[in-house]
Amino acid sequence: MSRLPIRLRVTAAFALAMAAVLAGTALFLYLRLGSHLATALDRELRVRAQDLAAVAAAGRALPASRLVEHGESYAQVIGPDGHVVDATAPLGGRALLDPSQLSRARRRPAYFDKSSVPGLNEPSRLFATAVGRRLLVVGATKQDRAETLAAFRNELLIAGPLALLLASAAGYLLAGLALRPVESMRRRAATISAETPHDRLPVPPTGDELERLGLTLNEMLARLEAGLERERGFVADAGHELRAPLAALRTELELALRQGGSVAELREAIGRAGQEVERLSRLAEDLLLIARSDRGSLPVRVEPVAIDELFASVLRRVDWHAQAERKRVRAVPSGATVSGDRLRLEQALVNLVDNALRYGGASVTLGAAVRNGSAELHVTDDGAGFPPGFLDRAFERFSRGDTARRGGGAGLGLAIVQTIAEAHGGSAHAANRERGADVWIALPVDAPGS
Numbered sequence: 302m303s304r305l306p307i308r309l310r311v312t313a314a315f316a317l318a319m320a321a322v323l324a325g326t327a328l329f330l331y332l333r334l335g336s337h338l339a340t341a342l343d344r345e346l347r348v349r350a351q352d353l354a355a356v357a358a359a360g361r362a363l364p365a366s367r368l369v370e371h372g373e374s375y376a377q378v379i380g381p382d383g384h385v386v387d388a389t390a391p392l393g394g395r396a397l398l399d400p401s402q403l404s405r406a407r408r409r410p411a412y413f414d415k416s417s418v419p420g421l422n423e424p425s426r427l428f429a430t431a432v433g434r435r436l437l438v439v440g441a442t443k444q445d446r447a448e449t450l451a452a453f454r455n456e457l458l459i460a461g462p463l464a465l466l467l468a469s470a471a472g473y474l475l476a477g478l479a480l481r482p483v484e485s486m487r488r489r490a491a492t493i494s495a496e497t498p499h500d501r502l503p504v505p506p507t508g509d510e511l512e513r514l515g516l517t518l519n520e521m522l523a524r525l526e527a528g529l530e531r532e533r534g535f536v537a538d539a540g541h542e543l544r545a546p547l548a549a550l551r552t553e554l555e556l557a558l559r560q561g562g563s564v565a566e567l568r569e570a571i572g573r574a575g576q577e578v579e580r581l582s583r584l585a586e587d588l589l590l591i592a593r594s595d596r597g598s599l600p601v602r603v604e605p606v607a608i609d610e611l612f613a614s615v616l617r618r619v620d621w622h623a624q625a626e627r628k629r630v631r632a633v634p635s636g637a638t639v640s641g642d643r644l645r646l647e648q649a650l651v652n653l654v655d656n657a658l659r660y661g662g663a664s665v666t667l668g669a670a671v672r673n674g675s676a677e678l679h680v681t682d683d684g685a686g687f688p689p690g691f692l693d694r695a696f697e698r699f700s701r702g703d704t705a706r707r708g709g710g711a712g713l714g715l716a717i718v719q720t721i722a723e724a725h726g727g728s729a730h731a732a733n734r735e736r737g738a739d740v741w742i743a744l745p746v747d748a749p750g751s
Contacts, residue, residue: 308477308480311472311476312472312473315469324461335446346428346440347428349439350439354432357378358432373441373445375390375440375441376437377392377437377440379397379398379438380435380436381434381435383403384396397427403429410430410431412426413427414426414427415427418440418442425442426441485505486503486515490518493522498526498530499526502518503515547581557570601642601721601725602642602644604640604641606646608637608678615654622658628665629664629665630658630664630665630666631664632667632668633668635669637671639669645721646678646725646742648721649717649718652717652718653718654667656740657680657738657740661682661684662685662737677742677743678742679739679740680739681740684737687733695731696715696729715729722743725745726744726745727743727744729743
Protein backbone atom coordinates (compact mmCIF):
# COMPACT_ATOMS: atom_id res chain seq x y z
CA MET A 302 0.00 0.00 0.00
CA SER A 303 2.84 2.39 0.85
CA ARG A 304 4.27 1.94 -2.67
CA LEU A 305 1.14 3.33 -4.29
CA PRO A 306 1.08 7.01 -5.29
CA ILE A 307 -0.31 9.22 -2.58
CA ARG A 308 -3.18 10.21 -4.88
CA LEU A 309 -4.32 6.58 -5.12
CA ARG A 310 -3.84 6.07 -1.40
CA VAL A 311 -5.95 9.11 -0.61
CA THR A 312 -8.61 7.94 -3.07
CA ALA A 313 -8.60 4.43 -1.60
CA ALA A 314 -8.91 5.79 1.94
CA PHE A 315 -11.73 8.08 0.81
CA ALA A 316 -13.46 5.17 -0.95
CA LEU A 317 -13.24 2.99 2.15
CA ALA A 318 -14.59 5.76 4.34
CA MET A 319 -17.35 6.48 1.82
CA ALA A 320 -18.22 2.78 1.60
CA ALA A 321 -18.55 2.60 5.37
CA VAL A 322 -20.73 5.74 5.40
CA LEU A 323 -22.94 4.46 2.57
CA ALA A 324 -23.28 1.02 4.18
CA GLY A 325 -24.16 2.54 7.53
CA THR A 326 -26.64 4.94 5.95
CA ALA A 327 -28.24 2.17 3.89
CA LEU A 328 -28.58 -0.07 6.94
CA PHE A 329 -30.07 2.78 8.95
CA LEU A 330 -32.59 3.62 6.22
CA TYR A 331 -33.48 -0.04 5.74
CA LEU A 332 -34.12 -0.54 9.45
CA ARG A 333 -36.03 2.71 9.74
CA LEU A 334 -38.23 1.80 6.78
CA GLY A 335 -38.92 -1.61 8.31
CA SER A 336 -39.81 0.05 11.61
CA HIS A 337 -42.14 2.53 9.90
CA LEU A 338 -43.85 -0.25 7.93
CA ALA A 339 -44.32 -2.29 11.09
CA THR A 340 -45.77 0.72 12.91
CA ALA A 341 -48.08 1.44 9.98
CA LEU A 342 -49.28 -2.19 9.95
CA ASP A 343 -50.02 -2.09 13.68
CA ARG A 344 -51.92 1.17 13.25
CA GLU A 345 -53.87 -0.30 10.34
CA LEU A 346 -54.83 -3.40 12.35
CA ARG A 347 -55.97 -1.28 15.30
CA VAL A 348 -58.13 0.94 13.03
CA ARG A 349 -59.58 -2.14 11.31
CA ALA A 350 -60.37 -3.68 14.68
CA GLN A 351 -62.22 -0.52 15.73
CA ASP A 352 -64.29 -0.65 12.54
CA LEU A 353 -65.14 -4.38 12.97
CA ALA A 354 -65.81 -4.13 16.69
CA ALA A 355 -69.34 -2.78 16.15
CA VAL A 356 -70.15 -5.62 13.76
CA ALA A 357 -68.83 -8.26 16.14
CA ALA A 358 -70.66 -6.74 19.14
CA ALA A 359 -74.00 -6.84 17.24
CA GLY A 360 -73.49 -10.49 16.40
CA ARG A 361 -73.53 -9.91 12.68
CA ALA A 362 -71.31 -11.78 10.23
CA LEU A 363 -67.95 -10.27 9.41
CA PRO A 364 -68.19 -8.45 6.03
CA ALA A 365 -65.93 -9.22 3.09
CA SER A 366 -65.37 -5.61 2.14
CA ARG A 367 -62.59 -3.07 2.06
CA LEU A 368 -62.17 -3.70 5.78
CA VAL A 369 -61.03 -7.22 5.06
CA GLU A 370 -59.08 -7.60 1.82
CA HIS A 371 -59.08 -11.07 0.33
CA GLY A 372 -55.71 -12.79 0.52
CA GLU A 373 -54.06 -10.04 2.53
CA SER A 374 -56.21 -9.44 5.64
CA TYR A 375 -58.67 -11.41 7.68
CA ALA A 376 -60.70 -11.37 10.88
CA GLN A 377 -61.99 -13.86 13.38
CA VAL A 378 -64.44 -13.69 16.32
CA ILE A 379 -63.79 -16.10 19.20
CA GLY A 380 -66.39 -16.83 21.81
CA PRO A 381 -65.93 -17.04 25.61
CA ASP A 382 -65.37 -20.78 25.38
CA GLY A 383 -62.46 -20.38 22.93
CA HIS A 384 -64.36 -21.60 19.89
CA VAL A 385 -64.53 -19.67 16.65
CA VAL A 386 -67.85 -17.87 16.25
CA ASP A 387 -67.17 -16.23 12.90
CA ALA A 388 -64.25 -15.88 10.51
CA THR A 389 -63.48 -14.50 7.08
CA ALA A 390 -62.22 -16.63 4.22
CA PRO A 391 -59.99 -18.53 3.95
CA LEU A 392 -59.80 -19.09 7.74
CA GLY A 393 -61.40 -22.25 9.02
CA GLY A 394 -62.83 -23.05 12.41
CA ARG A 395 -59.49 -23.20 14.16
CA ALA A 396 -58.73 -20.33 16.49
CA LEU A 397 -55.81 -18.15 15.49
CA LEU A 398 -54.66 -17.79 19.11
CA ASP A 399 -53.68 -20.43 21.63
CA PRO A 400 -55.13 -20.41 25.18
CA SER A 401 -52.33 -18.34 26.70
CA GLN A 402 -52.65 -15.72 23.95
CA LEU A 403 -56.45 -15.70 24.40
CA SER A 404 -56.04 -15.09 28.12
CA ARG A 405 -53.62 -12.25 27.52
CA ALA A 406 -55.84 -10.63 24.86
CA ARG A 407 -58.94 -10.73 27.16
CA ARG A 408 -56.99 -8.73 29.78
CA ARG A 409 -55.86 -6.03 27.34
CA PRO A 410 -55.48 -5.52 23.57
CA ALA A 411 -52.33 -7.23 22.27
CA TYR A 412 -50.34 -7.82 19.10
CA PHE A 413 -49.04 -11.24 18.02
CA ASP A 414 -46.84 -12.55 15.25
CA LYS A 415 -47.68 -15.76 13.43
CA SER A 416 -45.31 -17.57 11.15
CA SER A 417 -48.20 -19.29 9.40
CA VAL A 418 -51.99 -18.86 9.27
CA PRO A 419 -54.32 -21.66 8.03
CA GLY A 420 -55.19 -21.10 4.39
CA LEU A 421 -52.50 -18.43 3.84
CA ASN A 422 -49.17 -20.01 4.86
CA GLU A 423 -47.57 -16.58 5.16
CA PRO A 424 -46.13 -14.74 8.14
CA SER A 425 -48.82 -12.53 9.65
CA ARG A 426 -49.39 -9.86 12.24
CA LEU A 427 -52.43 -10.20 14.54
CA PHE A 428 -54.26 -7.78 16.78
CA ALA A 429 -56.71 -9.07 19.37
CA THR A 430 -59.12 -7.02 21.51
CA ALA A 431 -62.11 -7.88 23.65
CA VAL A 432 -65.59 -7.00 22.34
CA GLY A 433 -67.96 -7.70 25.14
CA ARG A 434 -67.49 -11.35 26.12
CA ARG A 435 -66.15 -12.15 22.71
CA LEU A 436 -62.67 -11.63 21.31
CA LEU A 437 -62.08 -9.95 17.96
CA VAL A 438 -58.91 -10.94 16.13
CA VAL A 439 -57.85 -9.07 13.00
CA GLY A 440 -54.75 -9.89 11.01
CA ALA A 441 -52.82 -9.13 7.87
CA THR A 442 -49.98 -10.80 6.07
CA LYS A 443 -46.48 -9.26 6.14
CA GLN A 444 -46.02 -9.86 2.46
CA ASP A 445 -46.50 -6.22 1.46
CA ARG A 446 -43.97 -5.15 4.05
CA ALA A 447 -41.49 -7.82 2.90
CA GLU A 448 -41.94 -6.85 -0.75
CA THR A 449 -41.44 -3.16 0.02
CA LEU A 450 -38.26 -3.89 2.00
CA ALA A 451 -36.96 -6.20 -0.72
CA ALA A 452 -37.53 -3.55 -3.40
CA PHE A 453 -35.85 -0.92 -1.26
CA ARG A 454 -32.92 -3.27 -0.59
CA ASN A 455 -32.47 -3.90 -4.29
CA GLU A 456 -32.47 -0.17 -4.99
CA LEU A 457 -29.83 0.34 -2.32
CA LEU A 458 -27.69 -2.43 -3.79
CA ILE A 459 -27.81 -0.69 -7.15
CA ALA A 460 -27.58 2.93 -6.04
CA GLY A 461 -24.95 2.31 -3.33
CA PRO A 462 -22.15 1.03 -5.60
CA LEU A 463 -22.95 3.71 -8.19
CA ALA A 464 -22.75 6.40 -5.53
CA LEU A 465 -19.50 4.90 -4.23
CA LEU A 466 -18.03 4.82 -7.75
CA LEU A 467 -19.00 8.43 -8.42
CA ALA A 468 -17.73 9.57 -5.02
CA SER A 469 -14.42 7.74 -5.56
CA ALA A 470 -14.00 9.35 -8.97
CA ALA A 471 -14.72 12.75 -7.45
CA GLY A 472 -12.24 11.98 -4.65
CA TYR A 473 -9.59 11.04 -7.19
CA LEU A 474 -10.10 14.31 -9.05
CA LEU A 475 -10.10 16.36 -5.84
CA ALA A 476 -6.95 14.60 -4.63
CA GLY A 477 -5.27 15.46 -7.91
CA LEU A 478 -6.29 19.10 -7.58
CA ALA A 479 -5.12 19.20 -3.96
CA LEU A 480 -1.77 17.61 -4.82
CA ARG A 481 -1.13 19.75 -7.89
CA PRO A 482 0.80 22.37 -5.84
CA VAL A 483 2.90 19.55 -4.38
CA GLU A 484 3.76 18.30 -7.86
CA SER A 485 4.63 21.85 -8.88
CA MET A 486 6.96 22.16 -5.89
CA ARG A 487 8.48 18.76 -6.69
CA ARG A 488 9.25 19.75 -10.28
CA ARG A 489 10.87 22.99 -9.15
CA ALA A 490 12.83 21.18 -6.42
CA ALA A 491 14.20 18.77 -9.05
CA THR A 492 15.77 21.71 -10.89
CA ILE A 493 17.47 23.28 -7.86
CA SER A 494 21.16 22.45 -7.54
CA ALA A 495 24.37 23.92 -6.20
CA GLU A 496 24.54 26.06 -9.34
CA THR A 497 21.11 27.60 -8.66
CA PRO A 498 20.89 27.79 -4.86
CA HIS A 499 18.88 31.03 -5.00
CA ASP A 500 15.87 29.34 -6.63
CA ARG A 501 12.82 28.78 -4.43
CA LEU A 502 9.74 26.58 -4.56
CA PRO A 503 6.39 28.02 -5.71
CA VAL A 504 4.16 28.56 -2.67
CA PRO A 505 0.39 28.23 -3.23
CA PRO A 506 -1.55 31.07 -1.51
CA THR A 507 -3.99 28.62 0.07
CA GLY A 508 -3.47 29.48 3.73
CA ASP A 509 -3.33 25.79 4.66
CA GLU A 510 -0.75 23.09 5.33
CA LEU A 511 0.54 23.18 1.75
CA GLU A 512 1.37 26.88 2.01
CA ARG A 513 3.10 26.32 5.35
CA LEU A 514 5.01 23.39 3.85
CA GLY A 515 6.17 25.53 0.92
CA LEU A 516 7.26 28.34 3.24
CA THR A 517 9.10 25.92 5.50
CA LEU A 518 10.90 24.30 2.56
CA ASN A 519 11.88 27.70 1.19
CA GLU A 520 13.25 28.67 4.60
CA MET A 521 15.23 25.42 4.58
CA LEU A 522 16.56 26.23 1.10
CA ALA A 523 17.57 29.67 2.33
CA ARG A 524 19.48 28.10 5.21
CA LEU A 525 21.14 25.64 2.84
CA GLU A 526 22.06 28.48 0.49
CA ALA A 527 23.55 30.44 3.37
CA GLY A 528 25.46 27.34 4.51
CA LEU A 529 26.68 26.71 0.98
CA GLU A 530 27.85 30.31 0.68
CA ARG A 531 29.65 30.00 4.02
CA GLU A 532 31.33 26.79 2.90
CA ARG A 533 32.36 28.33 -0.41
CA GLY A 534 33.70 31.36 1.42
CA PHE A 535 35.46 29.11 3.90
CA VAL A 536 37.14 27.12 1.14
CA ALA A 537 38.10 30.28 -0.76
CA ASP A 538 39.49 31.96 2.37
CA ALA A 539 41.29 28.82 3.45
CA GLY A 540 42.89 28.51 0.00
CA HIS A 541 43.91 32.13 0.12
CA GLU A 542 45.42 31.77 3.59
CA LEU A 543 47.28 28.59 2.63
CA ARG A 544 48.62 30.12 -0.56
CA ALA A 545 50.63 32.83 1.23
CA PRO A 546 52.77 30.61 3.51
CA LEU A 547 53.21 28.04 0.75
CA ALA A 548 54.46 30.72 -1.62
CA ALA A 549 56.78 32.10 1.04
CA LEU A 550 58.07 28.61 1.83
CA ARG A 551 58.74 27.88 -1.83
CA THR A 552 60.51 31.20 -2.23
CA GLU A 553 62.76 30.59 0.79
CA LEU A 554 63.69 27.12 -0.44
CA GLU A 555 64.41 28.36 -3.96
CA LEU A 556 66.60 31.17 -2.62
CA ALA A 557 68.42 28.73 -0.39
CA LEU A 558 69.14 26.46 -3.35
CA ARG A 559 70.24 29.25 -5.68
CA GLN A 560 71.96 31.75 -3.42
CA GLY A 561 72.82 29.89 -0.24
CA GLY A 562 76.58 30.22 -0.45
CA SER A 563 77.39 29.79 3.24
CA VAL A 564 76.18 27.71 6.15
CA ALA A 565 74.88 30.81 7.90
CA GLU A 566 72.76 31.82 4.90
CA LEU A 567 71.38 28.31 4.58
CA ARG A 568 70.51 28.19 8.27
CA GLU A 569 68.79 31.57 8.03
CA ALA A 570 66.77 30.41 5.01
CA ILE A 571 65.87 27.13 6.70
CA GLY A 572 64.84 29.07 9.82
CA ARG A 573 62.50 31.28 7.82
CA ALA A 574 61.14 28.21 6.03
CA GLY A 575 60.56 26.57 9.41
CA GLN A 576 58.52 29.57 10.52
CA GLU A 577 56.33 29.24 7.45
CA VAL A 578 55.93 25.49 8.10
CA GLU A 579 54.88 26.30 11.67
CA ARG A 580 52.39 28.79 10.34
CA LEU A 581 51.02 26.20 7.92
CA SER A 582 50.78 23.63 10.69
CA ARG A 583 48.85 25.97 12.97
CA LEU A 584 46.55 27.00 10.16
CA ALA A 585 45.86 23.36 9.26
CA GLU A 586 45.10 22.54 12.91
CA ASP A 587 42.76 25.52 13.15
CA LEU A 588 40.93 24.50 9.98
CA LEU A 589 40.62 20.92 11.21
CA LEU A 590 39.20 22.08 14.55
CA ILE A 591 36.59 24.25 12.86
CA ALA A 592 35.68 21.45 10.44
CA ARG A 593 35.21 19.02 13.32
CA SER A 594 33.02 21.52 15.15
CA ASP A 595 30.85 21.94 12.04
CA ARG A 596 30.26 18.19 12.06
CA GLY A 597 29.34 18.35 15.73
CA SER A 598 32.27 16.10 16.68
CA LEU A 599 34.50 18.45 18.69
CA PRO A 600 35.04 16.49 21.91
CA VAL A 601 35.53 18.15 25.29
CA ARG A 602 36.72 16.33 28.36
CA VAL A 603 35.16 18.17 31.27
CA GLU A 604 36.96 18.22 34.59
CA PRO A 605 37.50 20.72 37.43
CA VAL A 606 40.10 23.27 36.31
CA ALA A 607 41.74 25.72 38.68
CA ILE A 608 41.66 29.10 36.95
CA ASP A 609 44.96 30.27 38.47
CA GLU A 610 46.74 27.14 37.18
CA LEU A 611 45.09 27.60 33.79
CA PHE A 612 46.29 31.21 33.61
CA ALA A 613 49.81 30.17 34.65
CA SER A 614 49.96 27.61 31.85
CA VAL A 615 48.78 30.23 29.34
CA LEU A 616 51.47 32.67 30.54
CA ARG A 617 54.16 30.07 29.99
CA ARG A 618 52.98 29.37 26.44
CA VAL A 619 52.79 33.02 25.38
CA ASP A 620 55.99 34.15 27.12
CA TRP A 621 58.10 33.94 23.96
CA HIS A 622 55.50 35.91 21.99
CA ALA A 623 55.31 38.58 24.68
CA GLN A 624 59.08 38.93 24.69
CA ALA A 625 59.16 39.17 20.92
CA GLU A 626 56.52 41.90 20.99
CA ARG A 627 58.17 43.51 24.04
CA LYS A 628 54.88 43.54 25.88
CA ARG A 629 53.78 42.51 29.36
CA VAL A 630 51.25 39.75 30.12
CA ARG A 631 49.94 39.20 33.65
CA ALA A 632 47.15 37.27 35.35
CA VAL A 633 44.92 38.42 38.21
CA PRO A 634 44.58 35.64 40.84
CA SER A 635 41.01 34.49 41.44
CA GLY A 636 41.23 31.24 43.41
CA ALA A 637 38.15 29.98 41.55
CA THR A 638 37.56 26.71 39.72
CA VAL A 639 35.72 26.17 36.46
CA SER A 640 34.47 22.97 34.80
CA GLY A 641 35.86 22.40 31.33
CA ASP A 642 38.43 20.82 29.08
CA ARG A 643 41.79 22.13 30.29
CA LEU A 644 43.56 21.82 26.92
CA ARG A 645 40.72 23.39 24.92
CA LEU A 646 40.32 26.28 27.35
CA GLU A 647 44.06 26.85 27.31
CA GLN A 648 44.00 26.87 23.52
CA ALA A 649 41.20 29.46 23.48
CA LEU A 650 42.96 31.73 26.01
CA VAL A 651 46.27 31.47 24.13
CA ASN A 652 44.46 32.61 20.97
CA LEU A 653 42.99 35.57 22.83
CA VAL A 654 46.34 36.55 24.33
CA ASP A 655 48.09 36.18 20.95
CA ASN A 656 45.50 38.49 19.40
CA ALA A 657 45.95 41.01 22.21
CA LEU A 658 49.76 40.89 21.85
CA ARG A 659 49.56 41.30 18.10
CA TYR A 660 46.94 44.07 17.97
CA GLY A 661 46.69 45.53 21.50
CA GLY A 662 48.75 47.90 23.58
CA ALA A 663 51.72 47.34 25.85
CA SER A 664 49.91 45.36 28.53
CA VAL A 665 47.62 42.27 28.48
CA THR A 666 45.70 41.01 31.52
CA LEU A 667 43.94 37.71 32.23
CA GLY A 668 41.11 37.76 34.76
CA ALA A 669 38.07 35.79 35.89
CA ALA A 670 34.61 36.65 37.24
CA VAL A 671 31.33 34.91 37.99
CA ARG A 672 28.19 36.68 36.77
CA ASN A 673 24.61 35.51 36.16
CA GLY A 674 25.46 31.86 36.67
CA SER A 675 28.41 31.91 34.26
CA ALA A 676 32.13 31.76 34.84
CA GLU A 677 33.82 34.38 32.65
CA LEU A 678 37.47 34.20 31.56
CA HIS A 679 38.59 37.67 30.38
CA VAL A 680 41.54 38.82 28.32
CA THR A 681 41.93 42.61 28.25
CA ASP A 682 44.47 44.95 26.68
CA ASP A 683 45.18 48.68 26.75
CA GLY A 684 45.37 49.20 23.02
CA ALA A 685 43.10 51.02 20.58
CA GLY A 686 40.29 48.49 20.84
CA PHE A 687 38.29 46.98 18.02
CA PRO A 688 37.55 49.21 15.02
CA PRO A 689 34.00 50.57 14.62
CA GLY A 690 31.61 48.06 13.10
CA PHE A 691 33.94 45.10 13.60
CA LEU A 692 32.51 43.81 16.90
CA ASP A 693 29.43 42.36 15.15
CA ARG A 694 31.63 40.09 13.02
CA ALA A 695 34.61 39.68 15.29
CA PHE A 696 34.01 35.92 15.72
CA GLU A 697 33.37 35.17 12.05
CA ARG A 698 35.90 33.01 10.26
CA PHE A 699 38.69 34.84 8.42
CA SER A 700 37.36 38.11 9.78
CA ARG A 701 40.02 40.76 10.52
CA GLY A 702 39.85 44.41 11.39
CA ASP A 703 42.63 45.31 9.01
CA THR A 704 41.94 49.03 9.06
CA ALA A 705 43.16 49.31 12.67
CA ARG A 706 44.81 45.99 13.45
CA ARG A 707 47.52 44.69 11.20
CA GLY A 708 49.34 41.40 11.52
CA GLY A 709 49.96 38.03 10.00
CA GLY A 710 46.98 36.17 11.43
CA ALA A 711 44.54 34.18 9.33
CA GLY A 712 41.44 35.54 11.05
CA LEU A 713 40.60 32.21 12.71
CA GLY A 714 41.68 32.92 16.29
CA LEU A 715 38.41 34.36 17.58
CA ALA A 716 36.36 31.87 15.53
CA ILE A 717 38.17 29.03 17.30
CA VAL A 718 37.57 30.70 20.65
CA GLN A 719 33.84 30.78 19.93
CA THR A 720 33.90 27.17 18.75
CA ILE A 721 35.55 25.99 21.98
CA ALA A 722 33.16 28.06 24.10
CA GLU A 723 30.11 26.62 22.35
CA ALA A 724 31.50 23.07 22.70
CA HIS A 725 31.40 23.71 26.47
CA GLY A 726 27.82 24.97 26.27
CA GLY A 727 28.97 28.56 26.67
CA SER A 728 29.57 31.59 24.47
CA ALA A 729 32.26 34.09 23.46
CA HIS A 730 31.96 37.89 23.64
CA ALA A 731 33.98 40.96 22.73
CA ALA A 732 33.65 44.61 23.71
CA ASN A 733 35.62 47.83 23.75
CA ARG A 734 36.56 49.38 27.06
CA GLU A 735 37.30 53.01 27.76
CA ARG A 736 40.82 52.09 26.73
CA GLY A 737 41.52 48.85 24.95
CA ALA A 738 39.50 45.72 24.22
CA ASP A 739 37.92 43.05 26.39
CA VAL A 740 37.32 39.53 25.02
CA TRP A 741 35.96 36.77 27.22
CA ILE A 742 34.54 33.28 27.35
CA ALA A 743 31.36 32.70 29.36
CA LEU A 744 30.98 29.12 30.60
CA PRO A 745 27.98 27.73 32.48
CA VAL A 746 28.74 26.93 36.09
CA ASP A 747 27.65 23.34 35.44
CA ALA A 748 29.42 22.67 32.16
CA PRO A 749 28.16 19.69 30.07
CA GLY A 750 30.09 16.45 30.20
CA SER A 751 31.43 14.71 27.19
